[in-house]
Amino acid sequence: MTNTSVLAEIDRRADDLVSLTCDLVAFDTTVRGSAGEPARDEADLQEYLAHRLRAAGATADVFTPAPGSLPVSPQTPAGLGFDGRPQLIARFPGTGGGRSLLFNGHIDVVSAEPMAAWSSDPFRAEVRGGRLYGRGTCDMKGGIAAAVVAAEALAALGVRLPGDLLINTATDEEWNGAGTLASVHHGVRADAAIVPEPTDLDVVTAQRGILGGTVTVAGRPGHAEHPPGDWRAGGAVNAIEKTLPVLAALQRLRERWAADPAHRHPLLPPPSIVPTIIRGGEWWVTYPASCEVALDITYLPVQADEGGWASRVRDDIERTVRAACAADEWLTAHPPRFAWDTELPPAEVGSGHPLAGRLAACATALGRTPRVLGEPSWTDAATLTRYGRTPAVCLGPTATRPDGSPTLHTIDEYIEVSDLVDTAKALALAAVELTGPA
Numbered sequence: 001m002t003n004t005s006v007l008a009e010i011d012r013r014a015d016d017l018v019s020l021t022c023d024l025v026a027f028d029t030t031v032r033g034s035a036g037e038p039a040r041d042e043a044d045l046q047e048y049l050a051h052r053l054r055a056a057g058a059t060a061d062v063f064t065p066a067p068g069s070l071p072v073s074p075q076t077p078a079g080l081g082f083d084g085r086p087q088l089i090a091r092f093p094g095t096g097g098g099r100s101l102l103f104n105g106h107i108d109v110v111s112a113e114p115m116a117a118w119s120s121d122p123f124r125a126e127v128r129g130g131r132l133y134g135r136g137t138c139d140m141k142g143g144i145a146a147a148v149v150a151a152e153a154l155a156a157l158g159v160r161l162p163g164d165l166l167i168n169t170a171t172d173e174e175w176n177g178a179g180t181l182a183s184v185h186h187g188v189r190a191d192a193a194i195v196p197e198p199t200d201l202d203v204v205t206a207q208r209g210i211l212g213g214t215v216t217v218a219g220r221p222g223h224a225e226h227p228p229g230d231w232r233a234g235g236a237v238n239a240i241e242k243t244l245p246v247l248a249a250l251q252r253l254r255e256r257w258a259a260d261p262a263h264r265h266p267l268l269p270p271p272s273i274v275p276t277i278i279r280g281g282e283w284w285v286t287y288p289a290s291c292e293v294a295l296d297i298t299y300l301p302v303q304a305d306e307g308g309w310a311s312r313v314r315d316d317i318e319r320t321v322r323a324a325c326a327a328d329e330w331l332t333a334h335p336p337r338f339a340w341d342t343e344l345p346p347a348e349v350g351s352g353h354p355l356a357g358r359l360a361a362c363a364t365a366l367g368r369t370p371r372v373l374g375e376p377s378w379t380d381a382a383t384l385t386r387y388g389r390t391p392a393v394c395l396g397p398t399a400t401r402p403d404g405s406p407t408l409h410t411i412d413e414y415i416e417v418s419d420l421v422d423t424a425k426a427l428a429l430a431a432v433e434l435t436g437p438a
């Protein structure tokens with residue numbers, strides 16, 4: 001069996017690849033943003049994939065993690081349940097003596113709202129001008145379809161891989177990565193993994209950690225058209241104005257982080273702190289009693305603690321804000337309160353690891369010019385690498401429009417059909433290349 005016949009088989013299946021992606025898009029798997037939200041079509045999608053993979057010769061396990069089965073950590077809420085949100089692990093058994101390879105993808109997608117802004121129904125994907133439009137086409141139901149068709153093509157050709165080929169499709173990546181985390185706890189692991197997230201067919205080997213939280217600054221209400229008076233004598237305090245030094249301190253910390261030589265990473269952007277939501281005040285004629293700012297924080301592997309978590313980052317932020325408040329008597333007496341939420345640990349596959357180079361060679365064989373890069377955001381590859389003892393990298397379709405703007409999470413998200421086919425081809429070549437004898 002030559003690579004040429006593998007590539008030809010995938011070309012022959014291009015229409016099927018598009019229609020599988022359309023089928024996956026039609027399942028509404030919009031991500032939940034909290035533990036209590038009811039499931040949508042997640043179970044139906046997983047059963048659909050399991051049926052298809054079994055028909056191609058795989059064993060497929062669709063399992064619903066028990067509530068509270070995940071270890072208590074800053075990544076997921078305690079007691080998190082998966083009712084109606086099963087995970088799937090399928091296995092094409094190898095002939096023996098090879099290394100195992102895992103394709104992992106998330107089935108959840110971000111909200112398609114505002115739906116009316118789309119040029120076509122986001123859940124009824126359609127091809128226009130060589131592009132397949134629909135929510136999740138690029139991030140990342142197209143990547144999942146590519147993995148399935150790659151495995152089906154190899155099976156149809158009778159290719160006997162020495163190592164096992166696994167496909168794991170998981171929920172909740174767009175929220176907190178709980179699905180792949182649960183899959184890892186269920187025993188999903190392999191000698192290497194590829195996550196076909198959108199990467200422009202580059203190989204992504206490193207990613208930053210994510211920390212989410214809020215800082216709340218207290219004020220004291222009073223009539224806004226009257227002088228506030230002395231706060232020590234019960235006078236009003238404007239919480240919005242007291243938030244300004246906090247924001248300035250966070251901005252200075254971001255600049256200090258970026259300038260710190262210890263924070264230079266060959267593949268990753270520097271760590272960052274971005275205020276993303278601000279809520280303050282109760283009434284337009286009242287001094288605001290409180291002001292809350294949500295923060296999106298990204299941190300480098302070098303900043304993580306021993307467990308990969310952001311404890312040192314949290315300390316750094318809280319210390320910096322406390323120091324900035326020392327110049328203000330109200331803020332000293334009423335220090336801003338921090339509430340820390342989701343943490344997603346960073347991970348990287350070492351630059352010396354052969355996985356990146358061998359996968360890049362598969363993309364090169366398709367006439368692409370893949371680079372080895374870091375990811376500014378976060379993916380389930382981090383969970384596989386860090387907790388699954390499975391070095392994981394990302395390689396998938398193009399995520400930018402010709403003008404350079406991203407297609408991910410946008411209105412009129414699309415995937416180039418040629419990219420969909422190239423992703424399936426790269427994954428099929430990778431399966432042949434990476435499941436050889438140990």
Ligand SMILES: [Zn+2]
Binds near residue numbers: 106140198
């Ligand atoms: Zn994604």
